[in-house]
Amino acid sequence: MAVAPALGIEQLREKARLIRKHIIVMTTLAGSGHPTTALSMVEVVVALYFGGILRYDPSNPYWEDRDRFILSKGHGCPALYAVLAEAGYFPVEQLKTLRQLGSPLEGHPNMRALPGIEASTGSLGQGLSIGLGHALAARLDGRDYHVFTMVGDGECDEGQVWEAAMAAKHFKVDNLTCIVDHNKYQQTGCVFDVMDYRPFADKWRAFGWHVQEIDGHDLEQVLSALRLAKSKPIKGTPTVIIAHTIKGKGVSFLEHRSDMHGRAIKIDEAKRALEELGWSWEGELD
Amino acid sequence: MELGRRIGLKLGLSTREAFGRALAELGEEVPNIVVIDGDVNNSTRTEHFAKRFPERFFNFGIAESNMVGVAGGMAACGKIPVVASFACFLMCNAFDQLRMSVAYPRMNVKLVGSHAGISIGQDGPSQMGVEDVALACALGGFVVIVPADEVETREAVRAAIYHNGPVYIRVGRPEVPIVYTDGCNFTIGKAxxxxxxxxxxxxxxxxxxxxxxxxxxxxxxxxxxxxxxxxxxxxxxxxxxxxxxxxxxxxxxxxxxxxxxxxxxxxxxxxxxxxxxxxxxxxxxxxxxxxxxxxxxxxxxxxxxxxxxxxxxxxxxxxxx
Missing domain, CATH: 3.40.50.920 (Rossmann fold)
Structure with a gap:
């Protein structure tokens, strides 16, 4: 199996709307989780899995030549779970078991519990190193897969991210792309108030990376940035895509909220959220 | 080293040197081995492997956290990464990476901490791994091995490579007396x-x-x-x-x-x-x-x-x- 058939832009928008519904429903039913963190990354994961970017086969999740997507910001996993379910890795119904004892959909991704999850994450800062390991293994084995790792912007406070950035350039790894979900908020506030690491893009440039900055909710920009990154635009150079996003995107009363990190919404709020997204909530939140 | 001298034990190689030589030998036999070092390859003696298999050797600089994470990723792709540094830097600096990128996902990574204990001597406490065994034991699913001499180290390294799962091996800096003069029967978990x-x-x-x-x-x-x-x-x-x-x-x-x-x-x-x-x-x-x-x-x-x-x-x- 090669690349899953790519959907057109309109179908991708519709898919994004569906993923947002899943995120609201599953986190509300779970009563905990990080819905706003998941909502900001929706277009990127939809483009990766349904836009013809990733090469994958849900019936053969450990296929050695698959492209990898590693979610380093593990708390965003409801978005990834929803995408994997829609892609056919497991039944969509299972999304409602999020965070329950015995469910493979744990609070943070567990690669040993759920096929399709490439790395167990949740302790921030580690995914880019793991991705670099996959990328170097591809080189050793003469395989041509590409590794995408998504990190959070708050996660970039972690020194390990920059250790990995340094090493990826040093080892001239160009089958590795880092996507920063730059939604501007971390647990206790705006990322620049918590730890002002600006100039951000210049930091990546200084570490030798090829930098693209995009609107992370504009599917055309997302697709073209991912395609460019996968084409290895500069030989021996890893690419970072800084995706400017909105925390809580798609639900008016969750957007740009600094106080909603790591909090699920209540049933009545979820009903309003689903209505805003154009979904009926009848039978969804039981 | 004075230990064992009164009963006539003869000094042999340091356990780090025995590790380095054993690893280089196993590199031939097990093509999946990759070696990752934190810029101390001439101390941990992974240099022996590096000389023979340069394409499978990676010096990640003085960045233990990253190199353990990379090892986790490589193991997920079927490699057998052997990560070496000083025991204190490997176990203390990269502990969360050992937990999240190796132990929790049960990755087949081998960790080797050298310069363990106070017998490194003059360099002092900042370089001495004296908590490493406790830390390694605390990691879920880890096998933890402390070999006694060059003979046992050789067997321990082989056993670790053929064990499927994370293993920590502790080795030391000084030349140490040979305990196993007639060879060593080594089984993980058997005294x-x-x-x-x-x-x-x-x-x-x-x-x-x-x-x-x-x-x-x-x-x-x-x-x-x-x-x-x-x-x-x-x-x-x-x-x-x-x-x-x-x-x-x-x-x-x-x-x-x-x-x-x-x-x-x-x-x-x-x-x-x-x-x-x-x-x-x-x-x-x-x-x-x-x-x-x-x-x-x-x-x-x-x-x-x-x-x-x-x-x-x-x-x-x-x-x-």
Whole structure:
């Protein structure tokens, strides 16, 4: 199996709307989780899995030549779970078991519990190193897969991210792309108030990376940035895509909220959220 | 090194050198091995592997966190990464990466910490791994091995490579006496009985195995018969050998070049308490950091000697009911 058939832009928008519904429903039913963190990354994961970017086969999740997507910001996993379910890795119904004892959909991704999850994450800062390991293994084995790792912007406070950035350039790894979900908020506030690491893009440039900055909710920009990154635009150079996003995107009363990190919404709020997204909530939140 | 000299043990290679040579040999046999070092390859002796297999060797610079994460990723792709650095830097600096990128996802990564214990000597406490065994034991699913000499190290490295799962091996800087002059039967999790005895069992690993053998000799001169167990694997511990020792000899002394809390002593005591409680004495580094100095001077200063093991054995025997 090669690349899953790519959907057109309109179908991708519709898919994004569906993923947002899943995120609201599953986190509300779970009563905990990080819905706003998941909502900001929706277009990127939809483009990766349904836009013809990733090469994958849900019936053969450990296929050695698959492209990898590693979610380093593990708390965003409801978005990834929803995408994997829609892609056919497991039944969509299972999304409602999020965070329950015995469910493979744990609070943070567990690669040993759920096929399709490439790395167990949740302790921030580690995914880019793991991705670099996959990328170097591809080189050793003469395989041509590409590794995408998504990190959070708050996660970039972690020194390990920059250790990995340094090493990826040093080892001239160009089958590795880092996507920063730059939604501007971390647990206790705006990322620049918590730890002002600006100039951000210049930091990546200084570490030798090829930098693209995009609107992370504009599917055309997302697709073209991912395609460019996968084409290895500069030989021996890893690419970072800084995706400017909105925390809580798609639900008016969750957007740009600094106080909603790591909090699920209540049933009545979820009903309003689903209505805003154009979904009926009848039978969804039981 | 003075340990074992009184009973005629001859100095052999350092365990780090034995590790480096064994790894280079295994590189031929196991093509999936990749070696990752934190810019101390001439100290950990992964340089031997690097020379023979440069394309499978990666120096990640002085960045332990990243190199452990990379190892986790490589293992997910079927490689057998061997990650080496000083025991203290590897285990202390990269502990969360060992937890999240190796232990929790049960990655087939081998960690080798060199320059463990106070026997590195002059470089002092900042370079001494004295908490590494406790940290490694705390990681879920880890196998933890502390070999005694060059012969056992060679076998331990081979066993670790062929074991499917994370393994920590502790090796040291100085040349150490050869305990296994006639070869070594090495099985992960199975203690080696080096000498039998009736009155007390001396359980040791690493360089303290030579000291324990010497202590048994000293005790014999005082009419005390001591069994000596090389407890090379701290986890999973050989609880059967401990129970048997407790039943047969009624007293145990545990000797290790490590802090008191969480090392071999703690693990042995837990097994004995559950299976067959007997008085246990401990010879270790207590709870305080060491100093710089000549390795033999340090070992004497901190009581990691055959004499102290023998004295501790007598006191422990005196506590038998």
């Amino acid at each position: 080696n009985k080096l000498r039998d005895g009736r009155d007390v069992t001396l359980i040791a690993n690493g360089i303290m195995v030579a000291a324990a053998l010497e202590a048994a000799h000293l005790l014999e001169q005082d009419g005390i018969s001591a069994r000596v167990l090389d407890m090379h694997t701290v986890k999973p511990i050989d609880a059967y050998a401990i129970e048997e020792a407790a039943r047969d000899t009624g007293a145990i002394v545990v000797a290790e070049e490590h802090f008191a809390y969480g090392g071999l002593g703690s693990v042995v005591a837990m097994a004995a308490a559950e299976r067959y409680p007997v008085p246990i004495g401990f010879v270790n580094l207590g709870d305080t950091y060491s100093r710089s100095g000549d390795p033999d001077d340090l070992l004497r200063y901190y009581g990691l000697t055959a004499d102290n093991i023998a004295e501790t054995a007598k006191r422990t025997i005196g506590r038998k009911r």
